[in-house]
Amino acid sequence: MKKDTGKTRYILLGLMSKRPQTGYSIKKSIENEFRHFWQESFGQIYPTLKLLVEQGLAETTETEIVQNGRQTITYTITEKGRAKLKRWLSEAPDVEKLRYEILLKVSFGTATDLDTIDQHLDAFIGRNEKALAEMEGFLAFLNGLEDQGCERLGSELTALCGKYLYTAMKDWAVAAKKKILDQKELEHETKNT
Amino acid sequence: MKKDTGKTRYILLGLMSKRPQTGYSIKKSIENEFRHFWQESFGQIYPTLKLLVEQGLAETTETEIVQNGRQTITYTITEKGRAKLKRWLSEAPDVEKLRYEILLKVSFGTATDLDTIDQHLDAFIGRNEKALAEMEGFLAFLNGLEDQGCERLGSELTALCGKYLYTAMKDWAVAAKKKILDQKELEHETKNT
DNA sequence: CGCTAATGTATCATAATGATATATTAGCGC
DNA sequence: GCGCTAATATATCATTATGATACATTAGCG
Incomplete structure (x- = not known):
């Protein structure tokens, strides 16, 4: 494992640039905020975390073991890590x-399976509507915050992207269903003439 | 390599269900038609092709070697392969x-890097506009065809999805740039008071 | 007190990517 | 007809990523 081209280390550094993280908190953050456009697995996170320390891009803080008696390893970004992140950002x-x-x-x-596809599209529409509602809820929550700082801006822009994306996919699926219906009618007519 | 959960074999079977394919033609088809929402590498295609034959889902036809003196291996889907594809489709x-x-x-x-992000967004808008124009060109081409059959419908629906997707991403990036501009002005005001 | 869910670290088999190697043919300019 | 580049074609491999699983502790609930 060399990790010289992958993106995993940058998302770890990016999250650490906001606050110190554990492997678990990184996984949860990605699931909560980035799920819509990025995913990482534990199988990538833990080895990469070790590699970041090896390369001097992150450090494990003094409280390595024991927090409520439970083993936790907290990682903090170093100056070298911040520089690396900034370079990648550019x-x-x-x-x-x-x-x-x-x-x-x-x-x-x-x-061959027009009806099946139609059902898949129904499920797809439902899933996208649900995700859209979540995004809108989150955006409303962000607008309610007093803090108008930069971290808020990042969250707002990524959530906004989710909103645009889910809307588009839902609209596409609705349009696709219409086209499929047209096709079915066409086939029906052909049969009856 | 077991290939019991991956999707690669299904895209190969799907393409073979339309017409016999070589590894190379499969790669090109994916690049041409599916690029926007799916990608496969040679490193997946060739081993999977061999596996499909092993499992009786595809066959290599008689003309295994030599076509214009060039080595080509043509794969054809079997009935078992079609059944497998149909099951996956459902x-x-x-x-x-x-x-x-x-x-x-x-x-x-x-x-930290508002200006850099703004530039990335400009490039992103350009790329999405270009892709959108391609999609619209392709859709116009499809509408010009006399054949109104089912294979056309599949192409139309996937291209339409590309159109919706690229439009949404472009629109998002434009909106994001606006929000970033607002933030810059906010910061500027704060400094001057 | 037992149950489930959440927090936490870790590894491994499988899957996927991207780069590279090899070889032939087609077309182009000169 | 000679060299050049691009396209056609197969193939492998190191690196990167996923998904499942294992293990252990704690929090909250009935």
């Missing part, structure tokens, strides 16, 4: 990578 | 996985 971000399994099924299923 | 698709590096930078950079 580089042009990579093109995004998506894996939408539903689009695969739409592509391969419209020839 | 299962609820997994939740999509995205990796938008720019959102990471937005989240970590708004506290």
Whole structure:
């Protein structure tokens, strides 16, 4: 494991730049705030954390063991780590990578399983509506805060992206259902003539 | 390599269900049609192709070697393969996985590098506008076709998804730039009072 | 007191990426 | 017809990422 090209270390450094973190708190933060556009597994987080310490980009603080009798390892970013983060921040971000399994099924299923695809789209719409509601709730919560600082701005912008994304995907699925209905009617007509 | 949970084999089967494929043609098809929402590497495609044959889901046709003197291996889906594909098609698709590096930078950079983030957003807008134009071109091409069959529908729906997606991301980035400008003005005011 | 959920660290088999190696052919300019 | 680049084609490998699992403690609930 060399970790010279992966992004994992930067998300760890980014989270540590806000406050010291444990492996677990990093995982939870990603699940809570970044879930919509990024994911990391424990299998990446813990080894990378060790590597960051090796490379002097993070440090484990004195309270390594025992907090309420429970083993916790708290990691803090170093100045070298902050510099590394800043350098990465200034580089042009990579093109995004998506894996939408539903689009695969739409592509391969419209020839043979129109009804199934229609059902998948229904579920997809539901899921996106739910996520959209969550995003809007979170945005409302942020607007209610008095603090108008920079950390708030980051949260607002990423949540806003979620809002745009979920809206678009929901709207697409509704449009797709309409097209599928048209196709079904077309097939029906062809049969009856 | 067991390939019992991965999705690679299904995209291979899906493409083979339309017509026989070589590893290379599969890679190109994914790059051309699915690039926006799915990607596969040669490192996955070739080993998986061999596995599909092992499992009786695909066959290599007689013309294994030599086509214009060049080695090509053509794979054809079997009935067992079609059944496997159909079963997968009927299962609820997994939740999509995205990796938008720019959102990471937005989240970590708004506290310290507002100008840099603004530049990243400009590039992001440009890239999404370009992709959007491509999608619209492709949709216009599809509408010009006489064939109104099912394979066309699949292409149309996936391209339409690209259109919705790229539009949303572009719109988000424009909105984000506005919010960043507001924040800058806020900071400026604070300094001057 | 026992149950479940949450906090916490850790590893491993499987899966996926990106780079690279190898070889042939097609087309282009000169 | 010679060299150049791009496209076609197969293949492997080191690195990176995922998902499942193991283990242990604590908090809260009935």
